[in-house]
Amino acid sequence: MPRLPAPPLPKILQPKPQRPGSGNGKLAPTDAAAEAGLTVVDWIDERTSLSGGVRWMLFRKVPRGVNWFYTLGSATMFAFLSQAVTGVFLAMYYRPDATGGAYESMRYITDQAFLGQLVRGMHKWGASVMVILVFLHMARVFFFGAYKYPRELTWIIGVVLLILTIAMGFTGYLLPFDQRAYWATIVGVNINGTGPLVGPYLSDFLRAGPEFGATTLSRFYAIHMLLIPGLIAALIGAHLYLVTKLGISAPPWLRVEPDSDPQSELQPERAEV
Amino acid sequence: MADRHKNVKSKYTEERDMPGSFEGETVTRRRFMTASVHTMGGVAAAAFTLPALGFALGPLFSRVPFQWQPIGVPSDFPNNTYVAKVLTIVPGVGEVGKSIAYVRARDPSIDTEHADQYNQFVALSSRCMHLGCPVRFTPAAQRFICPCHGGVYDFRGVRTGGPPVRPLDRFYTRVRNGLVEIGPRYSVNSELHRFSPRDPGQPLDGIGQYLYPKRFSTSVLPKD
Numbered sequence: 001m002p003r004l005p006a007p008p009l010p011k012i013l014q015p016k017p018q019r020p021g022s023g024n025g026k027l028a029p030t031d032a033a034a035e036a037g038l039t040v041v042d043w044i045d046e047r048t049s050l051s052g053g054v055r056w057m058l059f060r061k062v063p064r065g066v067n068w069f070y071t072l073g074s075a076t077m078f079a080f081l082s083q084a085v086t087g088v089f090l091a092m093y094y095r096p097d098a099t100g101g102a103y104e105s106m107r108y109i110t111d112q113a114f115l116g117q118l119v120r121g122m123h124k125w126g127a128s129v130m131v132i133l134v135f136l137h138m139a140r141v142f143f144f145g146a147y148k149y150p151r152e153l154t155w156i157i158g159v160v161l162l163i164l165t166i167a168m169g170f171t172g173y174l175l176p177f178d179q180r181a182y183w184a185t186i187v188g189v190n191i192n193g194t195g196p197l198v199g200p201y202l203s204d205f206l207r208a209g210p211e212f213g214a215t216t217l218s219r220f221y222a223i224h225m226l227l228i229p230g231l232i233a234a235l236i237g238a239h240l241y242l243v244t245k246l247g248i249s250a251p252p253w254l255r256v257e258p259d260s261d262p263q264s265e266l267q268p269e270r271a272e273v
Numbered sequence: 274m275a276d277r278h279k280n281v282k283s284k285y286t287e288e289r290d291m292p293g294s295f296e297g298e299t300v301t302r303r304r305f306m307t308a309s310v311h312t313m314g315g316v317a318a319a320a321f322t323l324p325a326l327g328f329a330l331g332p333l334f335s336r337v338p339f340q341w342q343p344i345g346v347p348s349d350f351p352n353n354t355y356v357a358k359v360l361t362i363v364p365g366v367g368e369v370g371k372s373i374a375y376v377r378a379r380d381p382s383i384d385t386e387h388a389d390q391y392n393q394f395v396a397l398s399s400r401c402m403h404l405g406c407p408v409r410f411t412p413a414a415q416r417f418i419c420p421c422h423g424g425v426y427d428f429r430g431v432r433t434g435g436p437p438v439r440p441l442d443r444f445y446t447r448v449r450n451g452l453v454e455i456g457p458r459y460s461v462n463s464e465l466h467r468f469s470p471r472d473p474g475q476p477l478d479g480i481g482q483y484l485y486p487k488r489f490s491t492s493v494l495p496k497d
Contacts, residue, residue, distance in 0.1 A: 099367040182369070187404040187421070193472040196484040201333055203472055208332040210470065210490040213363040213370065215332075 056244065063250035069144070070248065072137035077236060079130035083168075084233075086123040087225060094175065096221040098214055102177035127169060134165050146249040154242040157235050164232050171224035174217065185220070186212065332490060339492040341447070341454040344376065350394055350453065352378040355410045357399075360444075360455060373399040374444055374455060375410050375417070383429060386465040391445040391494075394453050397430045398442035405473040408441070417441060431463065438476035439463060445494055457492040469493070 027035065045051045093113055095105040109116040138158065141147050147155035174185040189212075193203035208215040282289070285299040294301045344358045355375035363370030375397045379388065384395060397417070399407045406421035416433070417426035425434035430441035440463060445456035458470045462477035468487075471477065475485035 098369050099365075183406060183421075187406065190405040190473045193485075194474040197486065200472060200475065200485055200488050204333045204488055204490050205330065209335075209363075210337055210488060210492075211363050211370075214366045 057240075060244060060247065062248055063254070065251045065254050066248065067251065069140045072133060072140050073243070076130060076133040076137050077240075079126060079133050080232060080236065082126050083123060083130060084229060086119050086126065087229070089119055090123055091225055094221075096175070096218040098177070098217045102175065102217060106176045106178075127172060131165060131169060134162055138162065143252075144249065145252050148249075151242070151246055151249065154239060154246065157239045157242070161232060161235050161239065164228050164235070168224060168228050168232070171220045171228070174220045175224065177217065182212075185216075334489045337490060337492050339457045341449070341456050343449075343452040343454050344374075345453055346451060347378070347394070347448060347453055350376050350378045352380040354412055355397070357410070358396075358455070362458075373407065375399060376446070376453070376455070391447055391456070392443075393448065394446040395429075396444040396446050396455055398444065398458060400442060400473060402432070402437040402439050402441060402473045403435065429465075431465075438474060438481070439478070440465065442470065457494060 032039075041051075090109065093105055093109045093116065095101040097105075106120075109120050111117075141155065141158070170185075170188055173188075174181045189203045189206050192206060193199045195202060204210060206216075206219070207213065208219050283297045283299075286294070286296060288294055288301045288303060289296060289298075291301055291303060342360060344360075345356075350356055355377050358374050358376050360372050360374050361370055362372045377395050379393050379395055381388070384392070386392070399409070399417075401408045401419040401421065401424050403419065403422055403424045406419050408417040408419045408424065408426065410417050415428045417430060418424070419435065419437070423435040424432065424437040426437070426441055427433045430443070432438075432440055440461050442458050442460050444458050447454050447456065460468045460471045460477060462468065462482070468477050468482060470488075470491045471485055475481065477485070
């Protein structure tokens, strides 16, 4: 198979070629050790061609004039990753038990577990940060006109991700199971119920019955930590694929400059993958 | 006659070049195979999706049983003020399953709705009909007041101010063996006609009773 072009390493990091006539064609043990990492990467890449995808994703052309506003999407993704990691570890201590175990386990996490307050705080405040970042990212895309052809599907997936993020906030709010969580969920489920025709059945689905009952909490917990995170992760993948496939849009204040060379690829509106 | 049709190719036979296919054939082995594999895949996916979905949606369709709960003797309840009683709405979940009912004896001079064996004692649910916060009875004002968004109800539980969309829900009551017992919840419209229990925020006047239909999960009063 054709060898991939060498990564753009600075000169000092590139392996020195042996002088002509020296050595017997084999690598010295130290050199072999130094290149062990590359050998492993090469071994995997020869069988998966993953580096092509990585290169396609990371070493792509971007239009002139990109700025810090373009980092809001990545920031949102990292907020999600932070929520995912802290959430997994909170799940090791949390018990979705409506008879009092849930609140007790939250108290244990906050007051006694080592770094529990920190990890719970990261999850709690990170949730607000993620919602804020989602809206800032959406505002950037809106005001820069980046939702226009051919990126409409990216926008639609983004809107679904926004809805799922709000649903995460709603289901996660119940889990501490204190008075605030309980009554906020009562109110939230009843707001759901005001939807004509389907509302009553939707709130029955959320509560697992006509009243807030024994399995409401575990239902919210399952939705919060299994159903929606899976959907969000899958849709982030689709969102990123489209971003890479279509390229990012130029800032709206850039004008097309008349170029002396019509073959030039440097015109901002031509930037493509 | 037969010769005239012999060389006409059927427009349905697209895969006539495949080995083993013949002219006029519409379902080749390949198409049959494709269809069967897709069907098997669909059956396999449905075999785990449908039970899981039914499992998740089951609570919508299973009717919750209820028990009559004794709350006191008739002399406990005057007809000019309310007595708060703690009820178990959902058994087995501790505090979460409890709710408060405000109970008084029926006063025919103000309770003009039709009297029957189930409303000799008026039991109002403390659940606000705006979004479900707990209302409290304020004796000095003879009003029910909701702390969340300022819903106000009069002495009969009929909305007099704020965002609630209908009067406070009620519970069936009856007297058995000298004890006042409290039964399932029901909702009322602004004329205090009974409806099966609806969630807060769902109006029952006019078109409301059709926009927010009866659910399959709520307790019903047994015929006795």
